[in-house]
Amino acid sequence: MKKNILSALVVMAFCYANAQGTGSRFGIKGGINFPNNSSDFHENENLMGYQVGIFSEIKTDERFGIQPELLYSTHGVKNKFVNDGIAYDNEVKLSYLNLPILAKYFVIQGLSVQAGPQVGFLMKAEENGVNITDHTKTIDFGLNFGIGINFLEDCSVDLRYNLGLSNALDFHVDDVNYKIKSNMFSLAFGYKL
Numbered sequence: 001m002k003k004n005i006l007s008a009l010v011v012m013a014f015c016y017a018n019a020q021g022t023g024s025r026f027g028i029k030g031g032i033n034f035p036n037n038s039s040d041f042h043e044n045e046n047l048m049g050y051q052v053g054i055f056s057e058i059k060t061d062e063r064f065g066i067q068p069e070l071l072y073s074t075h076g077v078k079n080k081f082v083n084d085g086i087a088y089d090n091e092v093k094l095s096y097l098n099l100p101i102l103a104k105y106f107v108i109q110g111l112s113v114q115a116g117p118q119v120g121f122l123m124k125a126e127e128n129g130v131n132i133t134d135h136t137k138t139i140d141f142g143l144n145f146g147i148g149i150n151f152l153e154d155c156s157v158d159l160r161y162n163l164g165l166s167n168a169l170d171f172h173v174d175d176v177n178y179k180i181k182s183n184m185f186s187l188a189f190g191y192k193l
C-alpha cells in the first residue's frame with residue numbers, strides 16, 4: 001500500500017512539473033555515493049555506492065527553483081568491534097528509494113546552491129549477504145545541502161551532502177545497541193530530456 005501511494009505521489013509531482021511549461025525540465029541522473037556514516041561501532045570503513053533516477057527542475061523565476069527527484073541509492077559500511085571477547089567483522093549494504101525535494105537558488109546563471117529534505121524508503125538491507133530488514137528502519141530521513149552546475153544547455157553536475165537525521169540500522173548484541181546514520185557525499189551527473 002505504501003509503495004502504491006508513493007508511486008502515485010511521484011507520478012503526480014512529475015506530471016505537475018512537466019505541465020508548468022518552459023520553466024520546467026525533466027531529466028535522468030546518476031552518480032556515486034561516498035558514505036560518511038556515523039555509527040556506534042569501534043571501527044568502520046565506508047563502502048561507496050551509486051545512485052540512479054529521475055528529476056524535474058521547476059524554475060519559479062530567474063533566481064529560484066524546486067527540484068524533486070526519485071533516486072535508487074546504495075551505500076554500505078564494514079564494521080569491526082569486540083564484545084565480551086568475541087570479535088565481530090561484518091559488512092552492511094543498504095539500498096533505498098530516496099525522494100529529495102530541493103530548493104535551488106541560482107547565484108549566477110548555471111550555478112545554484114541547493115537545500116532540502118529527503119525521505120528514503122528501504123528497498124534492501126544485507127549483512128554479509130544475509131537479509132537484515134528486520135533490524136533496519138524502513139524509512140530514513142535526511143537533509144541535503146549542495147551546489148549544482150548547469151552546462152551545455154541540457155547537462156548538470158550536483159555535489160551534495162546528505163545529513164542523516166534518523167538511525168538507519170538498529171540492532172542489539174547482548175545489551176549493546178548499535179546504530180548507524182546515513183551521512184554521505186554524492187556526485188551526480190544529470191541530463192535534461
